Amino acid sequence: MESSNILILLIALFIFQKLNNKYGIVTFIFTKFVNSNNAIHKKAAKLNAEYKTIKLEQDGISAQDQYGKWTKLNRKLDEIEKKKKTLKTELDAINKQNKENVQKYEKFLIKFPFMGLKMWYGKTLLLEFESIKSISKVLPYTLEQMCTVGITGLPLIFIKQAIAFIRNDSSKIAAAKPSTGVSFGILFYCLESVISELFTIFNSNVFSKVEFPHHALKEEFEKHDLD
């Protein structure tokens, strides 16, 4: 696959994963389209509507003036409550099952493809330094490679070199030694780190809850009280 296609696919999956984590897109789609036909949900909705109608009727009459009617309505409400309780137990079981299904779908639709692509194409270089003279002397070779392909890509380089060495194939040894640059793996690692850092900064500074200054209010109160 072309590097550009891999990049587009990985970025698409990356964005979808982030949005899904934030807004629960898969859960929404699943509950909207798969679960909307669920008979129990429909039954619960019908019971809720019925309960509201009866409650409205009951609230409209005086229990003391029309005790019989009021009690009969109360019995109906109790009956509905009982049915709702049974339905809730069934619904809880369904919701638990749905949650498991959603988690499964999320894994197969987003998590596993993203991880698979990252693992398979993770060592593919996205940017390559043509001249490595300026940096080659700064870091040892192993560390330089780790910055290029990531820590998980390192053993593979050495395994490939070892196999080529055993076979005594010098051309393959040279080929197994990658050039320096930025791989997909490193790019997405950095991207995730930066985004998570940004989220943390944003959440802790923009959406952080400001405590009500009780002491200030108390002082104000005491001041007025003294006056």
Place this chain on the structure above:
Amino acid sequence: MSDFDEELQAEPNLKELISSETYKWIFVGGKGGVGKTTTSSSIAIQLATKNPNKNYLLISTDPAHNLSDAFGEKFGKDAKKVSGLNNLSCMEIDPSAALKDMNDMSVAKQGDAEKQGSLNDLLSGGNGGMLSELTGSIPGIDEALSFMEVLKHIKKQSVDDNEGSEFDTIIFDTAPTGHTLRFLQLPTTMSKLLDTFGGLTKSIGPMMNSFGGLGKGFDINAVNQQMEELKTNVEIIRDQFTDPSLTTFVCVCISEFLSLYETERLIQELNSYDMDVSNIVINQLLFADGDDECKRCIARWKMQKKYLGEIDDLYEFYHLVKMPLCAGEVRGLDNLKKFSEYLYNEFDPVTNKDLVFSLKHDF
């Protein structure tokens, strides 16, 4: 009304209950001040007079006991025969006395040597001990003790199966609704509790045994055995309480909104416990029709009639027993006997008008 409907219509008296051969437990309950004690005493008297070969026990589980006042003689924590009725006994459960007994029993079991311990002194010594002081004030202790009384009788029944137990039927004069519902929930609650405890002792029992127990005289196997026995008895009670041929609940109310509201709540709750309720006694009715000159009575009777109509409509398949408000207090065996007659044969305000003014006041 068709013949079929008439057949379905329940009689407005407690004939079916009083003539029944099967009931072991009869509960009488309702809101405070509606005449529970009068009704339960009347039912007990009717049962005892109509079935002279059987023995009955009337237990008051209400913390504010009224049985002694109703019969005009003193009853205590032990069953005592009612003077003038050989087959009816009464008892009032007294939480503090029962706890003191339990405490004394446990002290006697532990022996004198252990009694010297400072903790033991603190718990059992002094004026009744801190333990009994504390447990006496635990909410729901009255219900728990009433339940223990039931357990005692269940035990007796299982031991004396061949000879038959001491009492054929036990009538409960219960406390106001909330207490009673708590009491009736006890078998289920205890059953769950014992299940949990059983699981716990099974998992930690071997470990405790390997440590040599918690101290002298503590044997986890013996505790387990006792728990198993208790669980069996609790399950027997639960089964008996939910068997409509063995247990029934008589609701007592007056023809007023709050009392009816509470009765409805009680009936719904009892139904949710699978308990049989088929009798409702409506007390303190004025029957001020015709030539009654009391304006207040006429106005109040009008209100009562309105609610009576609602009761007839709401509980059409129940035995609805309508009892009059008497001029004097229904106290003493003679008065109770007179009054209770109308639980068996329905009260007719025209022909039985004498009852209202005929109660004696020299008890």
